[in-house]
Amino acid sequence: MRESIALLTMLVILPSVASAQRAERRPSLPSVTANGEAVITVEPDQAQIDIGVVTQARNAPDAAKENAEKLARVMTEVKKLLGKGDEIKTANYSLNPNYRYPQGGKPEIVGYTATNVLHIKTGALQNVGKLIDAAMQSGANTIQRLLFTMKDEHSAQLQALRLGRPRPKPKPRKWPMPSVSKLSRSSPLPKVNEESDPSLCPSRG
Numbered sequence: 001m002r003e004s005i006a007l008l009t010m011l012v013i014l015p016s017v018a019s020a021q022r023a024e025r026r027p028s029l030p031s032v033t034a035n036g037e038a039v040i041t042v043e044p045d046q047a048q049i050d051i052g053v054v055t056q057a058r059n060a061p062d063a064a065k066e067n068a069e070k071l072a073r074v075m076t077e078v079k080k081l082l083g084k085g086d087e088i089k090t091a092n093y094s095l096n097p098n099y100r101y102p103q104g105g106k107p108e109i110v111g112y113t114a115t116n117v118l119h120i121k122t123g124a125l126q127n128v129g130k131l132i133d134a135a136m137q138s139g140a141n142t143i144q145r146l147l148f149t150m151k152d153e154h155s156a157q158l159q160a161l162r163l164g165r166p167r168p169k170p171k172p173r174k175w176p177m178p179s180v181s182k183l184s185r186s187s188p189l190p191k192v193n194e195e196s197d198p199s200l201c202p203s204r205g
Contacts, residue, residue, distance in 0.1 A: 040160050044148035047128045049120040050091060051078075051135045052142035056098070060112040064095055067114035070139030074118065077138040081131050083124050091119035117144060123151065 053070045057063035071090075078088055098111040118140075120131060125148070132143060150156060 042156050046149050046151050048147045050145040051118045051140045053116045055114050063112040063114040071116050073138040074135050074140050077134040087121040092117040
């Protein structure tokens with residue numbers, strides 16, 4: 001009974017080993033890897049500016065109220081310089097307590113800070129300096145970001161992809177080799193007449 005069980009186990013294991021060997025012998029499928037690279041230079045046609053208004057007060061309502069008033073003045077002055085298609089909107093707002101940490105004591109709230117960030121997007125690049133000056137003079141006190149971009153970045157990316165596409169190299173041209181006549185083994189070698197050409201005769205002392 002034990003011998004028959006061992007035999008069945010071997011019969012079950014052997015086909016799996018054979019199938020694994022057949023899988024290893026299978027040839028790998030051919031593959032082609034192509035790499036391309038292209039760099040293009042484009043002129044920006046859009047500016048993005050993040051301008052912040054930060055206010056502080058003893059209590060939260062006063063900090064928020066002062067911030068809202070300054071923000072309204074900033075938006076009024078900036079909108080005067082914006083053209084058709086330009087944008088201005090609130091990007092971020094926060095109101096946080098300010099703590100004092102006395103030595104050996106508990107933290108104490110000594111005031112509040114309100115922060116409001118305006119996101120400006122304009123296509124008039126020549127007005128970027130004027131926009132920043134108008135915002136700062138009307139109540140803004142931080143410039144968090146100034147970025148020059150493109151309105152349609154997708155078209156520039158597609159152009160770079162087209163230029164970076166790998167191109168097939170031309171196949172080398174095969175030039176025909178000139179034929180060289182060979183003497184047949186049956187052809188007799190040409191005889192040289194020593195009398196007709198004295199230079200071929202050995203010198204005699």
